[in-house]
Amino acid sequence: MAAKHSKTPRQQTGGKTPATGKAKTTASVTMTTVASPDATAATAAGEVAKRARRTSHRSTRESTPFTKDDVLSLASKATKRADKSLLVICGGLSHERDVSISSGHRVQGFLEEAGWTVHVHDMDSSLLPYLTDEKTRPDLVWPLLHGANGEDGSIRDVLEMAELPYIGSRAKASRTAWSKPIAKNVVRMAGLHTPHSVTLPESMFRELGVEPVIDMLLGSLGLPLFIKPTMGGSAMGCTMVTEQSQLTQALINCFAYGDVALIEQAVTGTEVSVSILEFDGHPLVLPPLEIWTPSGTYDFEARSTPGPTEFYVPARLDAKTTQAVSDAALTAHRALGLRDISRTDFIVDAQGQPQFLESNVAPGMTDTSLLPQSALAAGYNLPELYTALVQSVLNQKRTD
Amino acid sequence: MADDPNIASKVIKNDPWYSSYATRAEQMRASEIRALFAVANRPEVVSLAGGMPYLGRMPFDKLADQLGDMLRSKGQVAWQYGSAQGDPHLREDVLPIMELEGIKDVQPDDVVIVNGSQSGLDLITRIMCDPGDVVLAEAPNYVGALGVFQSFQVDVVNVAMDGDGLIPEALEETILEQRRQGKAVKFLYTVPNFHNPAGATMSVERRPRVIEIARKYHVLIVEDNPYGLLAFDGQTYPALRSYDSEGVVYLSSFSKIIAPGMRVAWMVAPPGIRQKLVLANESAILCPSNMSQMTITTYLDNFDWKSQINDYRGMYKERCDAMDEALKEYLPYCSWLKPKGGFYIWLQIPKGLNAKDMLPRAITAKVAYVSGTAFYDNGEGADHMRLSFCYPTPDRIREGIRRLSTVIENELATVRLFEPDSGKERG
Numbered sequence A: 001m002a003a004k005h006s007k008t009p010r011q012q013t014g015g016k017t018p019a020t021g022k023a024k025t026t027a028s029v030t031m032t033t034v035a036s037p038d039a040t041a042a043t044a045a046g047e048v049a050k051r052a053r054r055t056s057h058r059s060t061r062e063s064t065p066f067t068k069d070d071v072l073s074l075a076s077k078a079t080k081r082a083d084k085s086l087l088v089i090c091g092g093l094s095h096e097r098d099v100s101i102s103s104g105h106r107v108q109g110f111l112e113e114a115g116w117t118v119h120v121h122d123m124d125s126s127l128l129p130y131l132t133d134e135k136t137r138p139d140l141v142w143p144l145l146h147g148a149n150g151e152d153g154s155i156r157d158v159l160e161m162a163e164l165p166y167i168g169s170r171a172k173a174s175r176t177a178w179s180k181p182i183a184k185n186v187v188r189m190a191g192l193h194t195p196h197s198v199t200l201p202e203s204m205f206r207e208l209g210v211e212p213v214i215d216m217l218l219g220s221l222g223l224p225l226f227i228k229p230t231m232g233g234s235a236m237g238c239t240m241v242t243e244q245s246q247l248t249q250a251l252i253n254c255f256a257y258g259d260v261a262l263i264e265q266a267v268t269g270t271e272v273s274v275s276i277l278e279f280d281g282h283p284l285v286l287p288p289l290e291i292w293t294p295s296g297t298y299d300f301e302a303r304s305t306p307g308p309t310e311f312y313v314p315a316r317l318d319a320k321t322t323q324a325v326s327d328a329a330l331t332a333h334r335a336l337g338l339r340d341i342s343r344t345d346f347i348v349d350a351q352g353q354p355q356f357l358e359s360n361v362a363p364g365m366t367d368t369s370l371l372p373q374s375a376l377a378a379g380y381n382l383p384e385l386y387t388a389l390v391q392s393v394l395n396q397k398r399t400d
Numbered sequence B: 001m002a003d004d005p006n007i008a009s010k011v012i013k014n015d016p017w018y019s020s021y022a023t024r025a026e027q028m029r030a031s032e033i034r035a036l037f038a039v040a041n042r043p044e045v046v047s048l049a050g051g052m053p054y055l056g057r058m059p060f061d062k063l064a065d066q067l068g069d070m071l072r073s074k075g076q077v078a079w080q081y082g083s084a085q086g087d088p089h090l091r092e093d094v095l096p097i098m099e100l101e102g103i104k105d106v107q108p109d110d111v112v113i114v115n116g117s118q119s120g121l122d123l124i125t126r127i128m129c130d131p132g133d134v135v136l137a138e139a140p141n142y143v144g145a146l147g148v149f150q151s152f153q154v155d156v157v158n159v160a161m162d163g164d165g166l167i168p169e170a171l172e173e174t175i176l177e178q179r180r181q182g183k184a185v186k187f188l189y190t191v192p193n194f195h196n197p198a199g200a201t202m203s204v205e206r207r208p209r210v211i212e213i214a215r216k217y218h219v220l221i222v223e224d225n226p227y228g229l230l231a232f233d234g235q236t237y238p239a240l241r242s243y244d245s246e247g248v249v250y251l252s253s254f255s256k257i258i259a260p261g262m263r264v265a266w267m268v269a270p271p272g273i274r275q276k277l278v279l280a281n282e283s284a285i286l287c288p289s290n291m292s293q294m295t296i297t298t299y300l301d302n303f304d305w306k307s308q309i310n311d312y313r314g315m316y317k318e319r320c321d322a323m324d325e326a327l328k329e330y331l332p333y334c335s336w337l338k339p340k341g342g343f344y345i346w347l348q349i350p351k352g353l354n355a356k357d358m359l360p361r362a363i364t365a366k367v368a369y370v371s372g373t374a375f376y377d378n379g380e381g382a383d384h385m386r387l388s389f390c391y392p393t394p395d396r397i398r399e400g401i402r403r404l405s406t407v408i409e410n411e412l413a414t415v416r417l418f419e420p421d422s423g424k425e426r427g
């Protein structure tokens, strides 16, 4: 569907460049490169990273960080809230439909509390008529789809074609971040650390034989390993493998979610997540949030059941490491070309080095999600924080 | 660049009340599987997962008029509190329904109306079972009953069943074994007709045997019978309750024969148990909804409900046939028993496959089913799945099974690649 349009007319003619200073790219990271294994992916990643390095240095210098006062002042300028029609898109057909619907309704609730007129729409065949009909066409869209077609950029391509301003990263950047191996390459070239990994499609095991590939894997990466689908969120299909005997089952579980597995050295350390909001290029890096679970893995159940999980905000790290993680998150946000909102997950290893795991362009916004928790802990009022974000995008008069 | 590096680290308990929960709440958790079902009600997905009756042929226009009249004349009653035992008019109305299955000695006063059979199962477990007590049940077992038993911390002990339902000899052996272990067996929970999920029906020969064994060991029978009137050929089977009024608690429901939205079901129990059920009902919900009960009586009094049920039977038969034929065509290497009524086919999948692990693949392929593991509380069942034919049309059922066959084939290819030894015994 929309995923096929790697280049929309708008992208070719060039819309207004947002103040993040992201240059119009010539490297097109299409779905095909995302889905293909290493060689092509690495080339594409290289180009993206080069561009990111060029632009990230400039934008970091140019854009001063946002403060709480800035947020409040921006929100206070949003005076005609009820007159604007905002649309939250959530649901979709992905494995994460449930989480997406929770995120969407939470955001709707906070924005309505702040006085905006907000509608919610599923991603289905009635969406396009809704977006294009004069009577229903929104002033701004907040896509809160998780999983395929939401985070992979497809819906954003559609919004760009419909010339509707939306909150969040553009289609191409979303695609880069959505593929964990490509994102890892990009941030590595931007100077971040990320656990050693290989990316193997099921067909590779089929063609070369399971045993020899597993032998090489264990020889090269050792144990423990973390097996995950290259694309997807909420820790679905992810397994920590501590013994060789668990490996094949972990691969079977992973391939039930997607054709390609990211096999990563499992780093032990502190699990930390950093959320970033961005106001017309000015970043607001929320305090790093540390996740503690009794089992040590923040799996699907721990994510979605209010339970024994505890968050520490800011993370219990020394000042230098805290700063390093925050900086790393901003570097990843910039290097991946992300916009408006992102959440980057790290493990801070025994040496205090933040190891990049992934960046999310549509971070969860549910009650138990990390971004809202960080914001609350930092003293933000969510209705006003989200209002500032909406107002910032409206002010930019974006057409993509 | 953290917002304010000087603030002290705060701990946010993901759930500040976590340490306050009762032990029985431990099992109540979100799961990946549950989350995957969120897509099942999207029209693109063929859902063979739910147990929703088809309501497309209900005479809603006429019903709306009659409900309007009912509200105009009896609104003050319909919107008021009612009796904890249930509306006497409805308790009268259920008698002829039970007669169809041979239960002829019941009076309105023996009947208790409950908020769906689900609530009835909760009440009977509440009044009979302490934590650690044993309930015997067919394996696989209705998932909703398992949930109730878990929440009362009951030990569910499985009794083997086959195509003719619960095996009487296995029942006797299990009771004796539990006795030897010094366990208190509080009741046998059984779904004798068109079992959910197994599809099997207890043969008429076995029924008196089961009654006899239960009597011999003084084990109460809880007979859960929501599907009894839904045999494809219209045949009804004598209810266990028709053999024994002292040792059987009988449950039936309007959910599958009329509609589940009203949440109206009924129980018949021996006097002592019935009295406790009424008190337990009162403490749980004060009284069943008058509005719901009067909606059901309005329907029963004004429509030819017997021919409506006949119409449903024909429709479910057509859907079951469609599923059976599609399975023969697309999944001939799986095995299943074609049911004679009800809503479900219990499909055994090739060895080595795990229905639970395979579900994400099915969701990607836009078909949903329930993994067999849901119907056991001990991790068994991964080699089965429950397929419902009640809701989708025959064409959709066919398409669903076609999609399922590609899912099974792809998963089989992956499993054989990584674990070649696990599926050797089958073709």
Ligand SMILES: Cc1ncc(COP(=O)(O)O)c(C=O)c1O
Residues within 6 Å of the ligand: B051, B115, B116, B117, B118, B119, B142, B144, B191, B196, B224, B226, B252, B253, B254, B255, B260, B264, B265
């Ligand atoms: C065996 C069995 N018992 C009880 C129920 C629940 O029925 P009710 O809607 O009356 O609560 C069902 C529903 O699927 C069922 O299959």
